[in-house]
Amino acid sequence: MSPPALAARGLAKSFGSLVVASELEIELPKGVRYALIGPNGAGKTTLINLMTGMLRPDAGRILLDDVDITALPPEQRVQRGLVRTYQITSLFPHLTALESVTLAVCERSRAARAWWRQLAAHGHEIDEAYDVLCALKLDSVCHRLTRELAYGQQRLLEIALALATRPKVLLLDEPAAGVPREESKELFAAIAGLSHDITVLFIEHDMELVFRFASRVIVMVGGRVLVEGTAQEIASDPRVRAVYLGKAPTKELAELRHD
Amino acid sequence: MLPPVFGVLFDGLAYGMLLFLLSVGQSVTLGMMNFINLAHCSFAMLGGYVTVVLMSSYGWPFFATLPCAFIAAALVSVGFERAFFRRLYRASDLDQVLLTIGIVFISVAVAAYIFGTEQRPLQLPAYLRSSLTFMGVRFAVYRLILIGLALLITLALVLGLDYTRFGARVRAAVDNERMARGLGIDVDRTFAITFALGSGLAGLGGALAIEIIGLDPSFALTYLVYVLIVVSVGGLGSISGSFAAAIVLGISDVAGKYYIPQLGAFLIYLVMIGLLMWRPLGLIGRR
Amino acid sequence: MALTEGTANPRLYLQAQTRWRPIEIAFWLATLLPYALFPDYLSLASQIAIAGLFALSLDLILGYAGIVSLGHAAFFGIGAYTAGLVSKYGWGEPLTGLAIAAVAAGLIGYATSFVICRFRHLALIMLTLGFGLLLEELANSAGWLTGGVDGLQGIHTWKLFGYLPFDLYGRTAYAYALAVLFVLFVFARRLIHSPFGLSLRGIRENFVRMPAIGAPSRAHIRTIYTIAAAMAGIAGALLAQTTETVSLESLGFERSAEVVVMLVLGGAGRLYGGLVGVIVYMVARDQFSGIEPQYWYFWIGVLLVGVVTFLPNGILGGAAKLMSRRSRS
Ligand SMILES: Nc1ncnc2c1ncn2[C@@H]1O[C@H](COP(=O)(O)OP(=O)(O)O)[C@@H](O)[C@H]1O
Ligand SMILES: [Mg+2]
Numbered sequence: 022m023s024p025p026a027l028a029a030r031g032l033a034k035s036f037g038s039l040v041v042a043s044e045l046e047i048e049l050p051k052g053v054r055y056a057l058i059g060p061n062g063a064g065k066t067t068l069i070n071l072m073t074g075m076l077r078p079d080a081g082r083i084l085l086d087d088v089d090i091t092a093l094p095p096e097q098r099v100q101r102g103l104v105r106t107y108q109i110t111s112l113f114p115h116l117t118a119l120e121s122v123t124l125a126v127c128e129r130s131r132a133a134r135a136w137w138r139q140l141a142a143h144g145h146e147i148d149e150a151y152d153v154l155c156a157l158k159l160d161s162v163c164h165r166l167t168r169e170l171a172y173g174q175q176r177l178l179e180i181a182l183a184l185a186t187r188p189k190v191l192l193l194d195e196p197a198a199g200v201p202r203e204e205s206k207e208l209f210a211a212i213a214g215l216s217h218d219i220t221v222l223f224i225e226h227d228m229e230l231v232f233r234f235a236s237r238v239i240v241m242v243g244g245r246v247l248v249e250g251t252a253q254e255i256a257s258d259p260r261v262r263a264v265y266l267g268k269a270p271t272k273e274l275a276e277l278r279h280d
Numbered sequence: 281m282l283p284p285v286f287g288v289l290f291d292g293l294a295y296g297m298l299l300f301l302l303s304v305g306q307s308v309t310l311g312m313m314n315f316i317n318l319a320h321c322s323f324a325m326l327g328g329y330v331t332v333v334l335m336s337s338y339g340w341p342f343f344a345t346l347p348c349a350f351i352a353a354a355l356v357s358v359g360f361e362r363a364f365f366r367r368l369y370r371a372s373d374l375d376q377v378l379l380t381i382g383i384v385f386i387s388v389a390v391a392a393y394i395f396g397t398e399q400r401p402l403q404l405p406a407y408l409r410s411s412l413t414f415m416g417v418r419f420a421v422y423r424l425i426l427i428g429l430a431l432l433i434t435l436a437l438v439l440g441l442d443y444t445r446f447g448a449r450v451r452a453a454v455d456n457e458r459m460a461r462g463l464g465i466d467v468d469r470t471f472a473i474t475f476a477l478g479s480g481l482a483g484l485g486g487a488l489a490i491e492i493i494g495l496d497p498s499f500a501l502t503y504l505v506y507v508l509i510v511v512s513v514g515g516l517g518s519i520s521g522s523f524a525a526a527i528v529l530g531i532s533d534v535a536g537k538y539y540i541p542q543l544g545a546f547l548i549y550l551v552m553i554g555l556l557m558w559r560p561l562g563l564i565g566r567r
Numbered sequence: 568m569a570l571t572e573g574t575a576n577p578r579l580y581l582q583a584q585t586r587w588r589p590i591e592i593a594f595w596l597a598t599l600l601p602y603a604l605f606p607d608y609l610s611l612a613s614q615i616a617i618a619g620l621f622a623l624s625l626d627l628i629l630g631y632a633g634i635v636s637l638g639h640a641a642f643f644g645i646g647a648y649t650a651g652l653v654s655k656y657g658w659g660e661p662l663t664g665l666a667i668a669a670v671a672a673g674l675i676g677y678a679t680s681f682v683i684c685r686f687r688h689l690a691l692i693m694l695t696l697g698f699g700l701l702l703e704e705l706a707n708s709a710g711w712l713t714g715g716v717d718g719l720q721g722i723h724t725w726k727l728f729g730y731l732p733f734d735l736y737g738r739t740a741y742a743y744a745l746a747v748l749f750v751l752f753v754f755a756r757r758l759i760h761s762p763f764g765l766s767l768r769g770i771r772e773n774f775v776r777m778p779a780i781g782a783p784s785r786a787h788i789r790t791i792y793t794i795a796a797a798m799a800g801i802a803g804a805l806l807a808q809t810t811e812t813v814s815l816e817s818l819g820f821e822r823s824a825e826v827v828v829m830l831v832l833g834g835a836g837r838l839y840g841g842l843v844g845v846i847v848y849m850v851a852r853d854q855f856s857g858i859e860p861q862y863w864y865f866w867i868g869v870l871l872v873g874v875v876t877f878l879p880n881g882i883l884g885g886a887a888k889l890m891s892r893r894s895r896s
Contacts, residue, residue: 073779099781107779113772116765119577124769125780127762133782136763136790141582143762151577164580186781316689364872373688374635375875378831381824382871389865397861497861501820505700512693542708549701556694557682 024087026051026220027103027190032071032081034064034244041067041244045081049190054213055222056235056252064244065224066108069192073105074098085190100129102189106179108198108224114168118159118178121167122150125185153181157211173204180211191215193223197230209234232256286417288538289531294423296530297430298492301485302503303510304437304522305478311454311517312471313369318380319360320482320507322387322500327353327483328490329391332400342404346487353483354476361475366468384500391497399494408491422491429488433481437519450474454517509552585760594839598745602738608853609737615849616744617805622830622841623748623755624798629827630836631759632791633771634683635692637823638699639799642672644706644818646800651719651807652712659725661743661808668804669797676796677789684788687774699823706815718814722807733809740809747805751798756838758794767791771836828867832874834881843882 025048032045041064049055057065070076072083074095082091085103093101113121126146127133140147154160157177162170167178176196183191196212197205205227213234215221222239225231231238231252238255240247248258255261306320327349334340334348360383368376404422411420441447449470452460461467489495493503506529514525529548536547601612621643628634646668653664679698686694706713713719726732733739758764766787769777777784807813816822825848833844855863878885 075778095778096781096783099779104781105779107776111773111776111779113769113776115772116768119581120765121769123581124762124765124782127765128780128782132762133766133787134763134790136758136761136794138762139585139757139760140762140765141578141585141760144578146762147578147581163577182780310689314688316692364876368875373692374629374831374835375879377635377637377692378827378871379875382868382875385864385868385871387868389861389868392861393865505696508693508696512689516689543704546701546704546708549697549704553682553694553697553701556686556690556697 023051025049025084026086027072027222028084028087029068029072030082030084032068032083033079034067034071034076035079042071042078043244045244045246047239047246047249049220049222051220052217053220054234054236055220056231056238057222057224057241058226058228058231058238059241059247063241065241066194067244068241069105069194069224072192073103099186102187103192104183104186104188104190105192106183106194106196108194110172110175110179112167112175112178112182115166117164117166118154118170118174118181119147119150119163121178122153122181122185123147125182126150126153129186150185153184156184156214157181173200173208176200176208177211180208184215188219190220191222193221195224195226197225197227202227205230284417288535290417290419290423292531292534293527294420294426294530295492295534296527297427298485298489299506299510299530300523300526301430301433301488302482303507303514303526304434304519305475305481306507307511307514307522308450308454308517308519309471309475309478310511311515312450312457312467312474314516315365315369316373316376316380317365318377318504318508319383319387319500320479321486321502321504322384323353323357323479324482324486324489324503325387325391325495325497325499326356326486327480328486328495328499329395329400330483331487331490332395332402332495335402336400342402342408346484349487350480350484353486354480357479358472358476361472365475384504387500388497391500395497397497399496400490401494402490404491426488426492434519434523441519446470446473506548509548513552513555591839594842595749598749601741606736609741611849611853613737613741613744613809614806615845616741616748617802617809618826618829618849619842619845620744620748620751620805621799621802621826622833622845623752623838624795624802625826625830626835626838626841627755627758627767627791627795627798629830630838630840631764631767631771632788633774634788634792636695637692637820637827638695638697638702639795639826640818640820640822641699641702642676642796642799643803643806643822643826644702644813645672645675646803647807647813647817648706648713648719648803649800650804651722651813654722654724654808654811655719659723661724661727664724664808665747665801665804668800668807672800672803673793673797676800677793680789680792680796683792684785696820696823699818699820703815703819706818713813713815716815718812719807720812722811722813724808724811737809744805744809747801751801752838752842755798759838763787763790768836825867828871830881832870832881834883834885837881837883840881840883847882 027049029045029047032042034042045068057068059065067076071078074093078091082089084090085098085101090098090101090103116124123140123146126149127143130146132143132146151160151163154163157180159174159177159181162174167175170178180193180196193212197208200208209230212221212223223235235252237250238252239249240255240261248255248261250258302321302324306317309315309317330349330352331345334345335342364379368379408422411418441450449460449465452463452465453467453470457467486495486499510522510525510529513529514521532551533548536543540547601609605612625636625639628636649671650664650668653667658664682694683691707715724733727739727743731739766782769782770784770787774784803817806817829844829848830841831844832848833842834840852863874881
């Protein structure tokens with residue numbers, strides 16, 4: 022059996038006395054679509070920060086394709102294929118969409134180190150960036166400044182930036198945060214259409230989307246994994262109902278949490 | 281008999297106290313708003329000139345001028361805060377630096393225009409110019425008073441910050457501005473008052489500084505560097521940090537100039553760079 | 568650009584942005600005008616060209632990579648003293664002098680860049696300021712080498728290419744400074760339009776996002792800081808060679824602040840901003856050369872407050888806004 026695409030072993034992190042990750046054991050098999058759910062403040066974003074190197078864990082190891090990457094800085098993890106997006110949109114306001122994605126492509130292909138060759142001479146990179154934008158239906162606005170894009174388009178551009186780095190494992194932090202329901206379905210359809218060579222873990226509060234697009238689900242509460250299993254198992258698990266879904270009907274609650 | 285090192289330590293301590301008065305306001309306001317105010321020493325200079333004018337032109341006694349130096353600096357600074365600074369809290373570092381350095385340039389020129397470019401000495405009464413000799417080391421009375429005054433102010437600041445309602449607001453705002461707003465604290469007002477208080481202390485420091493380091497229009501620029509060092513080494517928003525940093529800086533500057541005069545201010549800059557590199561995030565910039 | 572969105576070939580679009588525009592060509596042709604129109608002002612013109620190069624070097628780090636430096640004159644000064652000393656001790660050949668100065672400033676820039684690349688915000692400003700002040704003190708106390716406050720004397724610049732002497736009117740000096748400026752401008756322009764230049768803009772726009780797309784921001788910052796330092800060093804060397812003297816002011820805080828002012832006045836991050844700012848600033852200072860320096864600083868202060876308050880993107884930014892507004896209406 023091949024090793025998991027990404028694994029966390031005994032990951033722990035506290036902010037002062039607040040424990041946000043304790044003894045986390047997570048394994049993402051290759052090509053699987055995972056959802057990570059849990060109430061606000063459960064430590065989901067922190068988990069992504071830890072795995073991508075934006076935060077330093079207090080203890081534990083992170084393995085990418087069985088290679089220990091715990092000591093690597095964030096950009097080197099990205100170069101090895103572990104890529105994330107942000108819950109709070111974090112883009113390049115005064116670059117156009119095409120420039121932003123070209124930037125990411127050039128960093129991946131190492132063209133960004135060549136300061137003696139003009140950008141226009143890097144046709145392959147530009148074409149590749151354009152293709153990524155086309156795949157996410159952003160080609161019609163590719164020459165607009167990022168800050169002039171509609172919010173939903175900015176969320177797509179977040180994903181486009183990640184895809185431009187050719188990820189092996191993609192961690193999406195609430196990709197549809199703040200996007201209207203209709204658009205978020207389209208957005209998830211785009212995610213579902215990604216190559217199955219890419220292992221995807223996404224954080225999402227809308228249970229309907231979770232059950233539709235994830236084959237497996239991890240439930241986090243208070244910095245711990247409460248339960249992990251297939252969508253059906255999670256939906257019927259009494260502990261999940263008790264702790265996370267509470268007594269409220271699924272759908273209303275999902276909307277409530279949708280912040 | 282005490283060796284001369286005690287004299288150096290004493291002078292360094294007095295100098296450090298001065299630096300502390302000059303910089304404590306900057307440290308707290310920087311911690312609160314992350315606003316880089318390079319014009320802080322212009323307000324200190326203003327306090328200095330208020331004291332000079334009141335004493336030489338109106339014959340006021342030295343100690344009576346000190347509250348005026350405080351108040352003048354506080355009032356003028358709050359005027360600037362309302363008119364210019366407040367728009368730039370969310371602006372880039374560059375804009376903040378540019379605007380405030382512009383104000384420094386203006387203040388230097390205005391001071392030169394009104395007061396001339398030469399040093400303005402103070403005519404202090406004889407008892408302030410005298411000194412006590414203790415075990416063979418001379419302690420200048422003025423410096424003793426300066427140290428006592430600074431210690432009192434520090435105590436008042438620490439107690440005020442810890443035990444008053446206003447102090448709690450300031451601490452909340454320094455700690456987490458957004459959260460403080462969420463709790464219904466009027467951060468803008470708190471900031472304006474803190475800013476005035478800090479500039480007032482700088483004005484007081486400027487007045488007290490004349491006797492020790494002199495006063496001329498370049499004051500606003502020269503001591504800016506020292507203030508920035510204290511703030512960045514002591515940590516943003518930390519009174520005790522600034523206090524410690526000011527003492528270390530004061531003593532090392534005086535000692536450096538006493539023992540290795542040919543190096544001049546070189547040593548200080550070296551110490552600053554070293555400290556910044558050693559503990560950049562612990563000491564400075566929580567961003 | 569008149570390209571319709573979506574249908575345009577993305578390659579062509581990006582290519583079009585790097586093409587030389589007519590106004591650029593006009594600008595560079597106009598730099599030759601002083602020979603015809605203001606022959607008495609050629610010395611000033613060469614000072615402007617030198618300051619323009621200095622501002623351009625700052626633009627690379629400040630305007631493009633967002634590194635606010637209050638100590639950039641350090642590299643200008645290193646270049647100036649290096650070129651001056653090389654000449655004083657027997658080698659007055661200008662072009663090799665420039666090269667040596669560039670290497671010296673670049674090396675020191677490279678060494679400091681390892682510190683610079685780790686910081687942002689106030690710590691960065693403090694560090695650049697600190698390095699600048701440190702060097703100023705060093706040059707001041709090493710009077711045996713630098714001449715201290717009296718300045719470095721005894722520089723003699725040989726003829727350019729062996730037969731063009733540097734005359735009193737600045738004819739050779741201006742041609743020399745202008746040519747160097749132009750060559751380095753073309754270089755900077757290429758650099759800005761390279762993928763590396765794009766990465767620099769990324770660093771300026773969103774420093775924390777860069778690692779998440781796999782960008783080694785620190786390495787990029789080290790590269791550009793070194794390049795900018797070498798360019799500033801060349802500017803300093805030009806000043807030393809054309810005026811045959813170097814003073815402590817060449818690496819002082821005032822010069823660091825002044826170049827920031829000039830760049831911001833013209834508009835940072837626009838390649839021509841530094842040049843435009845330098846022209847306006849230096850011509851104005853020349854016109855008001857009668858007034859005391861401290862009052863000159865008064866007007867600089869007013870200018871700074873005014874630019875930040877009313878003209879956040881400098882003259883060029885304001886002009887661009889005006890143009891786009893007009894073309895829309
Ligand atoms: N840098 C930080 N410093 C202190 N506390 C933090 C920091 N980042 C997150 N937290 C806290 O950690 C907890 C988990 O946060 P987070 O991972 O963002 O939760 P989630 O993404 O699951 O909503 C929250 O209580 C949050 O306030
Ligand atoms: Mg989150």
